Amino acid sequence: MNSDQRSCSQIASGVPALLTLLIACCWCPTTCSGQLDSASFIVEGMESPVIRVIEGAIRRIEREPDSYARWYQFAATLDAHELLEEAATYYQKALSLRPDHVESLYNCGLVFEYLGRNDDAKKSWDQILSKDPGHPHTNFRVGEYHFRNGDLDEALACFQTFIVDQPESAMGHSRIGRTLLQLNRPDEALAELNRVLESEPLDRPTLVSIAQAYLRSGDREKAQQIQQQLKDDESLFDALALIDPLRAAVTVRAVNSNTCIARAEKHERIGEYACALKEYQLAAVGQPLNAKIEDRIGKLLVRLDLSADAILHFDRAIALDPTLVNAYHNRGFAREKLGQRKEAIAEYLHVLEMEPDHPLSTERLKKLGEL
Amino acid sequence: MSLWSYNLDRVDGQSLALIPFLPATRGSRLVPTARYHLSVLWLIPIIILVSTSCQRDEVPANNPIIPPVDVATEGQQPVKPTQVEKPVAKDPWLIDVTSATGIDFTYHSYESGARLMPAIMGAGLALFDADRDGDLDLYLVQGNNLLPGKGQQTDSPNRFYRQETPWKFVDVTDESGLGDGGFGIGVATGDFDNDGWTDIYVSNYGPDVLFRNRGDGTYEDVTDKAGISVDGFTASCAFADIDRDGDLDLFVTQYVEFLPDKKCSSSAGRPEYCGPEAFEPSRDILFQNNGDGTFTDISESSGISSIAAASLGICCEDFNGDGWIDFYVANDAYENNLWINQQDGTFVDDAAILGASLNLNGQKEAGMGVVAADLDGNSTTDLFVTHLDMESNTYYRNLGDQMGFVDDSGISGLGPSSMNFTGFGVVAFDLELDGDNDIFIANGRVRFGPKRSGTVSPPPWDNYSEPNLCYINNDSGKFVDGSALAGDFCRAVESSRGLAAGDIDGDGDLDVVVSNIEGPARLYRNDAVRSGSWLAIRAIDRSSGRPLLGARITTTDGDRTIVRTLSAASSYGTAIPAMVHFGARNPGSRVVVRWPSGEREEFATGDWNRTIDLYRGEGKAVE
Numbered sequence: 001m002n003s004d005q006r007s008c009s010q011i012a013s014g015v016p017a018l019l020t021l022l023i024a025c026c027w028c029p030t031t032c033s034g035q036l037d038s039a040s041f042i043v044e045g046m047e048s049p050v051i052r053v054i055e056g057a058i059r060r061i062e063r064e065p066d067s068y069a070r071w072y073q074f075a076a077t078l079d080a081h082e083l084l085e086e087a088a089t090y091y092q093k094a095l096s097l098r099p100d101h102v103e104s105l106y107n108c109g110l111v112f113e114y115l116g117r118n119d120d121a122k123k124s125w126d127q128i129l130s131k132d133p134g135h136p137h138t139n140f141r142v143g144e145y146h147f148r149n150g151d152l153d154e155a156l157a158c159f160q161t162f163i164v165d166q167p168e169s170a171m172g173h174s175r176i177g178r179t180l181l182q183l184n185r186p187d188e189a190l191a192e193l194n195r196v197l198e199s200e201p202l203d204r205p206t207l208v209s210i211a212q213a214y215l216r217s218g219d220r221e222k223a224q225q226i227q228q229q230l231k232d233d234e235s236l237f238d239a240l241a242l243i244d245p246l247r248a249a250v251t252v253r254a255v256n257s258n259t260c261i262a263r264a265e266k267h268e269r270i271g272e273y274a275c276a277l278k279e280y281q282l283a284a285v286g287q288p289l290n291a292k293i294e295d296r297i298g299k300l301l302v303r304l305d306l307s308a309d310a311i312l313h314f315d316r317a318i319a320l321d322p323t324l325v326n327a328y329h330n331r332g333f334a335r336e337k338l339g340q341r342k343e344a345i346a347e348y349l350h351v352l353e354m355e356p357d358h359p360l361s362t363e364r365l366k367k368l369g370e371l
Numbered sequence: 372m373s374l375w376s377y378n379l380d381r382v383d384g385q386s387l388a389l390i391p392f393l394p395a396t397r398g399s400r401l402v403p404t405a406r407y408h409l410s411v412l413w414l415i416p417i418i419i420l421v422s423t424s425c426q427r428d429e430v431p432a433n434n435p436i437i438p439p440v441d442v443a444t445e446g447q448q449p450v451k452p453t454q455v456e457k458p459v460a461k462d463p464w465l466i467d468v469t470s471a472t473g474i475d476f477t478y479h480s481y482e483s484g485a486r487l488m489p490a491i492m493g494a495g496l497a498l499f500d501a502d503r504d505g506d507l508d509l510y511l512v513q514g515n516n517l518l519p520g521k522g523q524q525t526d527s528p529n530r531f532y533r534q535e536t537p538w539k540f541v542d543v544t545d546e547s548g549l550g551d552g553g554f555g556i557g558v559a560t561g562d563f564d565n566d567g568w569t570d571i572y573v574s575n576y577g578p579d580v581l582f583r584n585r586g587d588g589t590y591e592d593v594t595d596k597a598g599i600s601v602d603g604f605t606a607s608c609a610f611a612d613i614d615r616d617g618d619l620d621l622f623v624t625q626y627v628e629f630l631p632d633k634k635c636s637s638s639a640g641r642p643e644y645c646g647p648e649a650f651e652p653s654r655d656i657l658f659q660n661n662g663d664g665t666f667t668d669i670s671e672s673s674g675i676s677s678i679a680a681a682s683l684g685i686c687c688e689d690f691n692g693d694g695w696i697d698f699y700v701a702n703d704a705y706e707n708n709l710w711i712n713q714q715d716g717t718f719v720d721d722a723a724i725l726g727a728s729l730n731l732n733g734q735k736e737a738g739m740g741v742v743a744a745d746l747d748g749n750s751t752t753d754l755f756v757t758h759l760d761m762e763s764n765t766y767y768r769n770l771g772d773q774m775g776f777v778d779d780s781g782i783s784g785l786g787p788s789s790m791n792f793t794g795f796g797v798v799a800f801d802l803e804l805d806g807d808n809d810i811f812i813a814n815g816r817v818r819f820g821p822k823r824s825g826t827v828s829p830p831p832w833d834n835y836s837e838p839n840l841c842y843i844n845n846d847s848g849k850f851v852d853g854s855a856l857a858g859d860f861c862r863a864v865e866s867s868r869g870l871a872a873g874d875i876d877g878d879g880d881l882d883v884v885v886s887n888i889e890g891p892a893r894l895y896r897n898d899a900v901r902s903g904s905w906l907a908i909r910a911i912d913r914s915s916g917r918p919l920l921g922a923r924i925t926t927t928d929g930d931r932t933i934v935r936t937l938s939a940a941s942s943y944g945t946a947i948p949a950m951v952h953f954g955a956r957n958p959g960s961r962v963v964v965r966w967p968s969g970e971r972e973e974f975a976t977g978d979w980n981r982t983i984d985l986y987r988g989e990g991k992a993v994e
Binding site for chain 2: 043044045046047050081082083085113114115116117118144147148149150151152174175178182205206208209211212215216223224226227230231238240
């Protein structure tokens with residue numbers, strides 16, 4: 001079936017599809033005008049590296065117009081820079097060339113979701129699940145769809161499928177806990193929410209939900225204790241929002257990593273650590289073997305009081321580049337913040353073995369009374 | 372295991388429902404074919420046909436208007452009806468009648484490319500009876516050219532329009548003295564000096580102003596005399612009697628510590644209006660009325676200033692049923708606050724424990740406007756908060772029995788359908804007099820987006836315009852999108868902000884006013900087909916003639932109990948009429964009023980389809 005024939009069959013399928021088609025024609029001027037002109041995608045103030053990436057993607061499409069991968073990369077580039085309607089269009093173009101391309105289906109769903117086209121998002125994800133019902137991340141997304149729509153039993157089933165594959169996911173347990181709370185099953189919700197705290201003890205929204213669960217289960221006193229903790233403990237923050245692996249890792253964004261790094265450094269200089277973290281995470285997608293990016297991510301997580309998560313990134317940085325001295329020091333500092341004094345000292349001493357004059361490790365060891 | 376190594380090779384080819392949005396392709400270029408364009412033309416009559424048939428199916432049966440009856444009963448004062456003949460109700464429901472009203476007002480932000488945050492905030496409005504003649508007058512808040520970096524432009528102050536006859540307004544700004552020239556954001560109304568005349572507090576980016584109504588059509592700036600000194604980025608504000616001493620205190624939300632030099636951009640690098648997180652959040656202010664025309668700032672001692680958050684929307688209500696006024700504050704990118712009155716001049720934020728601080732995913736949202744009303748008919752007050760696009764508006768359903776709120780946005784139908792819109796002003800009222808509250812939302816983006824079809828805003832606001840939303844309640848807290856039938860209200864594609872509902876023409880149903888950035892303020896006449904009867908109630912203190920804000924009034928509609936609270940603060944930067952409005956299919960014969968002072972009294976309603984005044988102390992006391 002060619003594209004024209006496929007269009008006709010859809011038109012025959014019902015008026016909603018016709019309406020959608022009409023709307024799509026209206027908001028798709030670039031495509032309808034027959035041009036794939038980089039100028040159509042360049043917006044006021046767009047940084048030159050971004051423009052080069054877009055122009056490069058278009059050139060690659062012109063060289064390989066039948067390559068779904070080229071169209072996908074182009075769509076992902078637009079997606080990464082919030083040109084969402086355009087991104088949706090070209091994810092679909094990639095899908096016209098390879099209908100089972102999971103990345104395009106998944107990301108297209110995300111973009112539709114951002115655009116408020118929730119049913120289109122679900123249709124996109126359903127195509128993944130039709131072939132692979134256990135696909136964990138897609139189950140999470142479809143679970144979110146049901147959760148938002150108030151279809152709580154369906155949401156719970158999806159989240160539970162996800163957690164089977166990702167049993168340690170704080171995000172997964174968080175969603176299951178909240179769904180159970182919505183279902184007015186506070187005791188079961190508490191069990192799930194407490195599992196979130198095991199890995200993210202400073203996550204404020206989880207504590208908020210736990211307070212509500214206690215209130216609903218009739219333990220008002222315990223609820224008020226947690227409420228007091230929420231008021232007094234200034235170290236609490238939105239931990240899960242910063243480490244959402246489901247968005248950062250799966251949205252394969254064809255961005256210019258160096259641009260991300262430059263932006264991250266800019267954010268870091270003015271103390272916008274959460275923003276910096278997001279940029280480094282994007283950069284890491286583009287440069288997954290760059291040890292320094294992993295080290296920077298770890299440092300930011302330490303600054304954001306996520307030292308346990310930070311250690312995982314330092315581990316990865318060291319695995320990628322065992323000579324990266326600062327990663328050992330930073331891992332030591334993270335351990336120190338977690339109260340692992342002995343392990344921290346060992347890290348600092350290891351740094352001095354590699355670089356005897358390392359000023360920061362020397363300073364830490366002095367402060368710890370080891371020098 | 373990484374996601375993309377997961378089963379990629381197991382998926383085989385299949386047809387894809389999403390594909391046909393694309394036109395046919397030729398070679399490497401996307402080229403539309405003539406057949407493609409022609410193929411959609413035949414859809415137009417089908418769409419019209421479908422739309423028309425839907426309208427016919429969903430419109431309820433007509434119910435002729437019952438003429439007003441002049442019946443006096445104990446403790447109530449019949450009011451001379453100002454009702455005008457209503458045309459035979461036909462679709463659409465809300466008709467734009469602005470051009471015939473004498474209202475000619477366009478809000479100017481004086482945006483010149485600098486993208487200064489106050490310019491995107493827009494402004495609210497006040498719909499209230501300024502001269503006690505029984506109809507509603509209109510105060511519209513204006514921006515100005517005083518933002519940093521602006522050239523000299525013609526200054527245009529806030530405007531005040533007095534309603535002379537139904538739908539006929541006269542601009543009386545100059546003689547009233549209400550033409551404040553600050554960079555306006557919001558307005559609150561209330562009789563702070565207990566003289567029976569409604570006063571006005573204007574919130575600005577810059578110094579706020581308190582105007583005292585002299586009762587002769589003129590107003591006096593008493594800001595300094597009253598001890599008010601607010602010079603920040605004020606958004607919404609509200610008068611309420613927090614200490615039950617018989618005078619109105621004042622809650623003033625504060626947004627952020629705006630820095631004009633701060634520049635922001637989108638992920639694509641496009642210069643964009645900064646969001647609240649680009650600045651330090653501010654702390655809200657609470658003024659206690661001293662009873663002598665002056666106020667004392669009790670922000671610190673009350674606990675209100677203990678939290679810094681970017682506050683925008685506010686409503687006041689007795690949320691925990693203890694008879695004392697509480698405040699709910701919608702914060703932009705911060706947890707919302709539910710300030711529970713401790714009955715000793717202090718407040719404690721219980722939003723977290725009561726489930727009204729974060730959405731169901733535990734996420735902070737961009738709270739803009741808020742309305743407190745019983746949306747599910749269980750006689751408790753629910754909350755509805757409007758948000759940024761890519762978020763949904765959030766419906767916090769009150770569980771009752773002190774169990775707090777649950778985010779029922781999804782199950783109610785109010786959530787996902789709003790994700791493509793940025794909501795600001797919001798009102799809940801009974802559009803078609805069937806006994807439940809429907810919801811109306813004024814939308815408009817704060818970040819650049821594709822132009823929506825039908826936008827009438829001038830550049831650059833055409834990229835910030837959105838249609839408004841309308842949801843119809845099915846009697847149980849489940850809502851359906853009524854935008855297709857709402858008429859002009861949802862057809863207007865503008866950057867809307869303020870929104871108020873009130874019975875402008877005195878015909879018994881509530882009409883709507885919307886303010887727009889770089890667009891005209893619009894008045895919409897309610898022509899919806901009526902399903903029942905109406906009753907408008909003013910709950911008043913006889914000695915002062917002052918509406919008793921916070922009075923909670925209960926009546927029945929058949930077996931169902933309907934509860935409404937007298938409030939003048941709601942929506943976004945907006946003051947709403949201090950009057951309770953009921954619709955009912957099977958109207959009850961009595962109402963019970965719980966006055967702000969805590970006493971409860973019962974009154975006979977007499978016949979419905981009229982406005983009545985209920986005076987405190989003149990009903991039958993009930994336990």
